[in-house]
Amino acid sequence: MTSSSSPSRKALSKIACNRLQKELAEWQVSPPSGFKYKVSDNLQRWVIEVTGAAGTLYSGETYQLQVDFPEHYPMEAPQVIFLNPAPMHPHIYSNGHICLDILYDSWSPAMTVSSVCISILSMLSSSPAKQRPADNDRYVRNCRNGRSPKETRWWFHDDKV
């Protein structure tokens, strides 16, 4: 499973550490609705429980997001993947990788874990059908040896979901 293999990571920089502590404090005051932070003492890897919004295909279902922060967060995007089992969605691969531009090319340091979570929930909520991406098998095969989704050259072709 891709999720268990951690990319060769360097420890968080002091700036990244400070910023994450602020984000975590803010999260504890007002967590985004539908999300639950699973308490751990590892600031560099957050596991977050997502509950599908009512009235959507994923209503009541829970999934787990794993967020890994790079040394130079927030200058670089965090790596966000779904832990097994990943929700069935046209932009979510069975290995948990998520095709969402803000996680890669369109990342900005003004985004937070909270805003990323909201974008992911919005992506889930607007899903027209519970299905895998058309190229799921090929993509997952290519990622076998625990490749990070940040190393994928994503092609963001669908702005409706």
Place this chain on the structure above:
Amino acid sequence: MQEAGSSGFDANMVIILAALLCVLICALGLTSLIRCAVQCASGLSPAAATPVPAAATAGLRKKELRRIPVEVYGAKSRVPDTECAICLGDFADGDKVRVLPRCHHGFHVRCIDTWLAAHTSCPTCRDSITSVEDGVAGADATPTAGGDQR
């Protein structure tokens, strides 16, 4: 006798040193050649697994960066924000805040300069920064601006 010996020794020394110098030059040339080849290879096949941030080369130059005004935060400053969206820290009196000319979003100089070294968009609103001033080239501004990329 003594002198002849030492001069022979000197000649040998010179030859050895020259040979070492040649080897050094060859090694340097070879490493630069290899580095060049590696760079070419990664440039030709960006699909390779090496994570090279696409926008890393498209930042502002130092000269362009210096033209963006810096304010000192305080009661009289005209900084509209109260916190830096990059480090999430509140601005304190005396903090140096760079205010982007078009969208007026302000950030700590240290925070925004790191971002703009590799990007040309405002972290908050994604507004392009390069096209603000006439002297600043806007040619390489588009790749990082705009959220909906194809």
